[in-house]
Amino acid sequence: MTNAATDLIAPRRQSIAVDVGGVIVGGAAPVVVQSMTNTDTADIAGTVAQVAALARAGSELVRITVDRDEAAKAVPVIREKLDAMGCNVPLVGDFHYIGHTLLAENPDCAQALAKYRINPGNVGFKDKKDRQFSSIIEMAIQYAKPVRIGVNWGSLDQELLTRLMDANATSPEPKDARAVMHEAMVQSGLHSARRAEELGLGADKIIISAKVSAIQDLIAVYTGLARRCEYALHLGLTEAGMGSKGIVASSAAMGILLQQGIGDTIRFSLTPEPGGDRTVEVQTAQELLQTMGLRSFVPVVAACPGCGRTTSTVFQELARDIQNMIRDRMPDWKSRYPGVETLNLAVMGCIVNGPGESKHADVGISLPGTGETPAAPVFIDGKKAMTLRGPAIAHDFKQIVEDYIEKRFGSS
Numbered sequence: 001m002t003n004a005a006t007d008l009i010a011p012r013r014q015s016i017a018v019d020v021g022g023v024i025v026g027g028a029a030p031v032v033v034q035s036m037t038n039t040d041t042a043d044i045a046g047t048v049a050q051v052a053a054l055a056r057a058g059s060e061l062v063r064i065t066v067d068r069d070e071a072a073k074a075v076p077v078i079r080e081k082l083d084a085m086g087c088n089v090p091l092v093g094d095f096h097y098i099g100h101t102l103l104a105e106n107p108d109c110a111q112a113l114a115k116y117r118i119n120p121g122n123v124g125f126k127d128k129k130d131r132q133f134s135s136i137i138e139m140a141i142q143y144a145k146p147v148r149i150g151v152n153w154g155s156l157d158q159e160l161l162t163r164l165m166d167a168n169a170t171s172p173e174p175k176d177a178r179a180v181m182h183e184a185m186v187q188s189g190l191h192s193a194r195r196a197e198e199l200g201l202g203a204d205k206i207i208i209s210a211k212v213s214a215i216q217d218l219i220a221v222y223t224g225l226a227r228r229c230e231y232a233l234h235l236g237l238t239e240a241g242m243g244s245k246g247i248v249a250s251s252a253a254m255g256i257l258l259q260q261g262i263g264d265t266i267r268f269s270l271t272p273e274p275g276g277d278r279t280v281e282v283q284t285a286q287e288l289l290q291t292m293g294l295r296s297f298v299p300v301v302a303a304c305p306g307c308g309r310t311t312s313t314v315f316q317e318l319a320r321d322i323q324n325m326i327r328d329r330m331p332d333w334k335s336r337y338p339g340v341e342t343l344n345l346a347v348m349g350c351i352v353n354g355p356g357e358s359k360h361a362d363v364g365i366s367l368p369g370t371g372e373t374p375a376a377p378v379f380i381d382g383k384k385a386m387t388l389r390g391p392a393i394a395h396d397f398k399q400i401v402e403d404y405i406e407k408r409f410g411s412s
Helices: 044-057 069-084 099-105 107-110 129-143 158-169 178-196 216-230 245-257 282-291 314-336 354-360 393-409
Strands: 019-021 023-025 032-036 059-065 090-093 115-118 147-152 205-211 231-237 300-303 342-347 363-366 374-379 383-388
Touching: 019 205, 019 231, 023 032, 023 129, 023 158, 032 069, 032 282, 044 059, 044 069, 044 300, 044 363, 069 099, 069 178, 090 099, 115 129, 129 178, 147 178, 158 383, 178 205, 178 216, 205 216, 216 231, 216 245, 231 245, 245 282, 245 300, 300 314, 314 342, 314 393, 342 354, 354 363, 354 374, 363 393, 374 393, 383 393
Parallel strands: 032 059, 059 090, 090 115, 115 147, 147 205, 205 231, 300 342, 342 363
Antiparallel strands: 019 023, 363 374, 374 383
């Protein structure tokens, strides 16, 4: 996607492309959206249902926890059931502490996964660290799987951090402790990636992430990584938080990095409400990429915020209905109407900006504000096409949108 707005974004950093179960991460590929289940992976039915829901929402990779033997044994069954449903989203296994054992003892799990995620901070300790790390890398080579080396602020390699802190303390120009931690994050990821290459894993099988929970720290760490390697990078603010706080923090951090051309795949690590919808993290990741002009996933709806001129809730209800219609209809539209995700709609609430905004959309409606004539002009491709009146405005406008999609994208 190229236009005057996206031309302001720095060119994508040159990274090495990695094939993750048919999904390309890095290189010239679009930024990939991924997510993670929060089910017990040993609960096969529950995990299958959540993976399928995340994939339907648009997650292009889904990570699942593999923390014990029961979970590892469930993985090939989960893959089988997803395939039977026609859900071919690649599964990423999340391993900590005993990943080397689980992969070695469960070859069907090792084969079913599209990628292994390991954390150099807890893959092993003391003399076991290199041995257990090497074991996982050797299995990745055996099964031709890529690996994400996922450094995390909360489980950083303490030996490395201590060594860097001690060296900094004796330096003639010591750095701030936080800057040393940034360097430890970068070094941990790069050292592990280069060790994997020494063992025979190709650079085209390696993705690095370095997750922290503060915006400025994330920007500093990934900027450092981007300067010092060509490995594909996965972006994410870890423990981002709940609700608007998590969304704002993740968007701010990743938006700055993406603007600089840094990042090949992203995840919003949002804390869901109890019993909440896990797919929200997929939708917010898509919305970040789409609002930045980097990718298109669903039609965009422009809607005014409302003011004293719009005391009626009609435009709010119609904007909500259109958004819901898009989410509900998108799986069908996507298969029947290639390119429909580029559609722009406008639902405006009064005469001040309503007609102008509606003309900029593919299909737009300007609803009457307080004291205005009870009529709603509809604009199609920048020209006034008709005026809607009466109680069926919402129904009629939705039908106009459906007809426009059929006419414009159906022939594709």
